[in-house]
Amino acid sequence: MQDRGATITGFVCAKCGRSYGADQVRYVCPDCGGEGILDVLYDYEEMARRVTRRSFADTGEFSLWRYLPMLPVASSASAPPLRAGWTPLYRAEGLLGLKSVFVKDDSRNPTASLKDRATAVGVARAASEQVGAVAAASTGNAGCSLAGFAAAMGMRCYIFVPKSAPRPKVAQLLVFGATVFAVDGSYDDAFDLAMEAIERFGWYNRCCAVNPFLVEGKKTVALEVAEQMGFEVPDKVFLSVGDGCIASGVAKGFRELEQLGLTDRVPRIIGVQAEGCSPVCSAFESGSDVEPATACTCADSIAVGHPRNWRKALKGIRASGGKMMTVTDEEIIAAIPELARATGVFGEPAGVTSFAGLAKAVRQGEVESDETIVVLMTGSGLKDTESAMRSAGQPVPVGREIGDVEAKLRELDAAGRRRG
Secondary structure: OOOOOOOEEEEEEOOOOOEEEOOOOOOEOOOOHHHOEEEEEEOHHHHHHHOOHHHHHHOOOOOHHHHHHHOOOOOHHHOOOOOOOOOOEEEOOOHHHOOEEEEEEHHHOOOOEOHHHHHHHHHHHHHHOOOOEEEEEOOOHHHHHHHHHHHHHOOEEEEEEEOOOOHHHHHHHHHOOOEEEEEOOOHHHHHHHHHHHHHHHOOEEOOOOOOHHHHHHHOHHHHHHHHHOOOOOOOEEEEEOOOOHHHHHHHHHHHHHHHOOOOOOOOEEEEEEEOOEOHHHHHHHHOOOOOOOOOOOOOHHHOOOOOOOHHHHHHHHHHOOOEEEEEOHHHHHHHHHHHHHHHOOOEOHHHHHHHHHHHHHHHOOOOOOOOEEEEEEOEEHHHOHHHHHHHHOOOOOOOOOHHHHHHHHHHHHHHHHHHO
């Protein structure tokens, strides 16, 4: 592993555009408050001298730390031991009638979601600051991620979740030893309470919509996609959108690769939201600021009624020539077995929302058959087994004799012929 990260030169506010020195701010723009999400700036001339297409592989690292020279972590010494990143990119030729589709399976991260990329960088920053306690608000995945990495680092961990968070995710939090506060309200209520507690008790803030360094971890998924495709950039990348942090990170990752001369362009980024919670899509279409919305969707991981990182997300999507779109819960649920049966990749509702978006775009004639498409699958289906069961049907009941199996097979065959 290269032992030195990127040189941070400062920050810029996504709302007012004001610039700050590297040591002037910690989380958000002092003038804009919570709306003033910051973007991390680097010494790109120095970075270009250190980074080549070959230098990533030369590290011998099969994790996101192969990109340390592009990350805001001073030293590899603070990197947590859990291996995040370098997840598989599967080719799914013929999927949806397309010639060149790839599925990036980030359920293979340590706690089974893309959130581990952000957490790895956040926890490394916390360790370098010698912080003993970390905290976050979460619909489930970010909290599970933080709890797991905190356990590996011996840090205390406090997670605020809405009381409706799926039980498998709550179980994961508790197993890792986190103190879990189940808030009587929505994710946005949990977020507000977490921000107050973090300020009161001095915990390190892992919330991706506040801490600018977390998006830097998420950008590594774009760096990996590019490297795994031989630095041939896809035409479009479909991704799910909640707070906007993944879209922000993906846009920045591809933009930096182009700026460093490692790729020749940025792919069109297609952000997909659930129809029952789509404030970022509405803002994209209207050209106005985000209006908070009531979240009503099975895709709990992107059920964010008051997104915070929407400005950076929309800026990146628009700059790429991409767009926002929505899909219904029915389309999301249907996408779970469709993706799994075509590729062997089992995603939770939010994880397959991106694929549901691609399927809808294909039906509407918005994707050419010869385009190269990447779908980001961001979370394991094992995190929400109830939704999976809704989509996949029920087991076939049989007795203990082989004749029972034969009879059921005849019934199933006859039923299949009737459907056909």
